[in-house]
Amino acid sequence: MRQTFLIILFTTLNLFAFSQQKSLIQGQVLNLKGEALEGVTVALVEQKNTTMTDAKGNFQLHTDLKGRLTLKALLIGYDLISRKIEVPDPNQTSIKLMLTPSDETLQTVEITGRKEKNYTNKVSFGGTKTAAEIKDVPQSIQYVTKELMQDQGAVRMTDVVKNVSGVNQYTFYDDVSIRGFRNQGGVGSSNSNQLFNGLRTFNGFWRQNLLNYLERVEVIKGPASALFGNANPGGTINKVTKKPLDTNFRAINLQAGSYNTWRGTADITGPVNKKKTLLYRINLGYENADSFRDLLFDKNIVVAPSLSYIPSDRTRINFDLVYNKSDSRLDRGQSIFGSTDLYSTPISLNVADKNDFLKEKTYLFTTSISHKLTDHITFNTSFLRTGYRQDLFEHRSTAFAVDAKGKQIEELAFRRASQRHNEQYSNSFTAYLSSDFKTGPLQHNLVTGYDYNDSTIPVGSYQNDAAGYRLKDGKIATKYVVKDSAKYEMYEYKGKMIPKPNVPSFDLSKNTHSMLDVSGYVYAPNNTDVVVPSYSQQHSIYVQDQISIDRFKVLLGLRYDTYLTDIGYKTNAVNRVTQTALLPRVGLTYEVSRDINAYATYTTGYNPQTASSQNSLSGGPFDPLKSNLLEAGLKTDWFNGRLSATASVYRIEQRNSLYNALDADNPDLMIQIGKDISKGVEMDIVGYISPNLNIVATYAYINAVLKGAQGGADSLYNNQQKPNTPKHMGSLWAKYQFSIPGLKGLGLGAGAYYVGKRTFGFQGQQNILPSKGPAYMLLNAAVYYKINKVQLQMNMNNLTNKTHWVGGYDSSRLYPGAPRNWLTSLTYTF
The missing domain is CATH 2.60.40.1120 (Carboxypeptidase-like, regulatory domain)
Structure with missing residues (x-):
């Protein structure tokens, strides 16, 4: 106040x-x-x-x-x-x-809440595991604050990261690409590339949760392996939750919008006692929304309490819990006629059916303790427990149906059905000492620590698939063989006989949905990474020193990791695979002037291969993924620190990528060749030019290519831009709040988001989709009006109703973006 x-x-x-x-x-x-x-x-x-x-x-x-x-x-x-x-x-x-x-700078770990009320955030805990000003960290760290999310009406991760250079949406799911490298870390992945309050975790992947409990989203560009172990070479996403404040604040938000969207959120915080040694915060969320896509809906409940205990200025303790329960359907994307005409079917088309469902429950529990042992030595420890449960039934398309002669029928999507129950749990623990001291003219900030992570898919998870063609003897054939056509059941389609599938095909030309009788489906188990019992763990020790002398700051880091993976977990043939990595990190920052810092960095990355690729059927075990980053740039402040701008150039190289060997006798066989190289330029501007005008602007040029893919320099894919990676992309958002008499309380927002052409497909298969994803620009706007404690807000997205696709795999899995839509919000603070 x-x-x-x-x-x-x-x-x-x-x-x-x-x-x-x-x-x-x-x-x-x-x-x-x-x-x-x-x-x-x-x-x-x-x-x-x-x-x-x-x-x-x-x-x-x-x-x-x-x-x-x-x-x-x-x-x-x-x-x-x-x-x-x-x-x-x-x-x-x-x-x-x-x-x-302020407290954001003083606290060693992020326990009490951020008090800034605009788009800027000066301090990051994720870049160095200490409270460091972002301009002093020799690596590009970009962020999106809750204020920017609120102004844009952004409630999903793919909406949030549009405000960060070099980050683009890959699919509909919790799935983005950073500098040309896909950032996954979903269910079944032992190599998570996501952080939650600075601790390793995984995500449900198949859908995106509400983010009303987040304070901000940070993107740490390049490999963050020196601090967090195996990491995406493009970057790591760190989700930072809202922490309790020592002042009372309450806000209730109600939203209504396109596609029957209804949401309600609440954010309540303040001190529990007069001494303000005990602080609380609780965020609640509810959503019931349809979609522009056929049959799709989202029903979500979010409960996210947080408690901070500060018994003295030397000790801080925090507890966070985020619980999400959702009911939805899995969206596998748009199918089209043939393989090239993106406009041959409506973007709303979905080959799922009314029987389908996706039910998920997720919880993340975090506890953090920071205690000053002396004025110069602080002990920090944090623990995160992540739990996930999924129950799924879906119809999806993987190809086109064929006639009796084996010719594709391009208006008939060949489908399969899947039943899946999955559970996964992970534990993440860190403990480290941070100390500051001097040796002659050198000022040191030394961090030494130990990390532990594990991931478990317990016995009881399963997936059963119904696919293939029905034979007259009651069995199922995985493929149709023309010479054996007499063995197959047939049915009539448009005047000709075609082999009968196990699961009814979907007629793209009719685009009708029904409640199917699924009792006759014949299932077979599918032992994917998502459901096969597995166990992996990681032990790490590390040391990092931030050294300051005059205008120079040097960052030196070294980390040693041991990865233990149990192949055949919970079976009589269990085999433990051990991998180790030594990861250096070197960075230099030079203060050119009070408002300009120049930096350069070299970091290395490491990722063990997934469990499924380590078995003999796949040709494994394989060497781990290894990467390195060279980056240099400028971090500047303008208008007395109100506006920050970062410009960077980089080169990332990843080796030992796995590709499908395209062996007809063994479709699971993989080969380890080639390397991925990404070179680019990025610019980010965020802050406020005046108290009335906030602005965010980004631009990225990404030249991310595959080298030696599929076995040789003459490969179809060699030197091709990596899939779903535009060479050019950028965004702009500005909000102006009027303060003159007569217009006081009125605010206007406007923005644009541009994504260049991208290659769809390339899943290591021969049926690459030749079509390019067309470039697109989306124009968005917003109007705000605040009177006393009430604010009315309307966001209008894709004003020109631009038809566009955010990503794609093949002709059965394309991911169109939403057409013109609107969202109104009513917020009451007290």
Whole structure:
């Protein structure tokens, strides 16, 4: 409330001339080290008069008031300071103000909540496992705050990451590509590439949860292996939950929009006791929404409580829980006629049926402790438990039906049905010491620690598939063989006889859905990674030193990992595979000026192969994936730190990628050849030019190609741009809040999102989809009106109703984007 009050004062400056009788108030604003702070807003509350400090931290104010007055000073990243001063007449008053870094900077781990109320976030805990200013970390770290999510009406991960350069949607699922490398980490993956409050976890993958419990989303570009072990070479996504505040805040939000969308969320926080040693926060969410896609819907319940205990200034303890229960259907994408005409079927087309369902339950429980052993040594430890349960029944298409002569019928999607029950659990633990000390002129911030992670798919998970063609003897054939046509059951379709499938095919030309009789399906077990019992664990030790001398900051890191994977877990033939990795990290930051930092970094990455690829049927075991990153860039601040801009160039190389060997006798056989190389340029701008104007802008050029794919330089795929990776992409978003009389409370938002052409397909199969995903630009807008404690908001997306596709695998799995849609929100804060 104090900051809101002060901002109102700042936007109503008194520009009238002062009389000769006015008193002069002058002074200087410093930090705790005695260094001058530029760009601090200083206000005389009683007169509603403000000014800003110069490069030496000096300020001047004139007033015709006398007696005991209130002086306030505000700078992002520092606590608001208020000071009572005596102003005699006509004497001159001089004062020094000392600003203290805010809790976000002081705390060693992120336990109490972020208090900034705009698109900027100066501090990251994910880049170095310490509270470091982002501009001082020699690696590109981009973020999206909850304020930006709210203004854009973004409630899913793929909506959020549109505000980060080099990150694009890959499918409908919780599935994106970063710098040309797909960032997965879903169910069945022992190599998770996602973080939750800085700890390793996995995601349900097949759908995206609501994100109303998040404070921000961070994208740590490049391999983060030196801190987190096996990681995507393109980058790692860190989801940071909302933490309790030491002031009372309550907000209720109701939403209604296109496709019968209804949502309700609540965010309640504050202190439990008068001493503010116990803080709480709870976020609730409910959703019931249909889709522009046939048969699709989402019903979700989110419960996310958080508790912080701060018994002293030396100890902080936090507990977080996020529970999500969902009821939906799995969307496998749009099917088209043939293999090239994306417009041959409507983007709403879905080959699922009314019997289908997807039910999921997920929980993530986190506890964190930070304790200062001395003024210079802090012990930190965190634990995360993730649990997931899925029950699924689906119809999906994998190819076209064929006639008696084996010729494809391109308007008839050949389907299969799957029953699946899956459970997966993971534990993530970290403990480390952070210490700061000096050796001569060098200032050190040393981190030494141990990490443990495990992932388990217990016995009891299963998947049964109904596929293939029906034979006259009651058995099922996996494929249709023309010369043996007499053995197959036949049925009539458009005047000709065709082999009868185990699961009814879907007529794309009719596009009708029904409640099928599934009792006659013949199933066979499918032992995929998702359901085969498995167990893997990781033990890691690491050391990292951040060294400062004058304008230079050097980051040195070294990590040793041991990966243990039980092949054939819970069977008599269990075999433990052990892999180890030594991962260095080197970075340098140079302070060119107070507002410009130049940086360069070299990091390495490591990923063990999945369990399924390690068996003899696949040709395994295989060597692990190894990668490295070279990156350099500039991190700059503008308008007295209100606006931040990052520009970077990079080169990433990943070796030992696995591809399908295309062996007709063994379709599971893999070969390990080639390498993936991604080179690019990125730019990100975020912040506010004035208190009324917030802005986010991004641009990325990505040249991500495959080398030596499929066995040789003459391969069809060699030197091809990686799938679903545009060479050019960018975004722009701006919000302006009016403060002039008559328009006060009114705000306008507008934005654009551009994605260039992409190659669809390339799943290591011969039936690559030749068609390119067309480039597209989406235009979005928003209107806000706030009066007292109530805000009404309307977001309008894809204003031009642009038909577009966000990604695709093949002609049976294309992922169209939503047409024109709208969302209204009503928020009440108290």
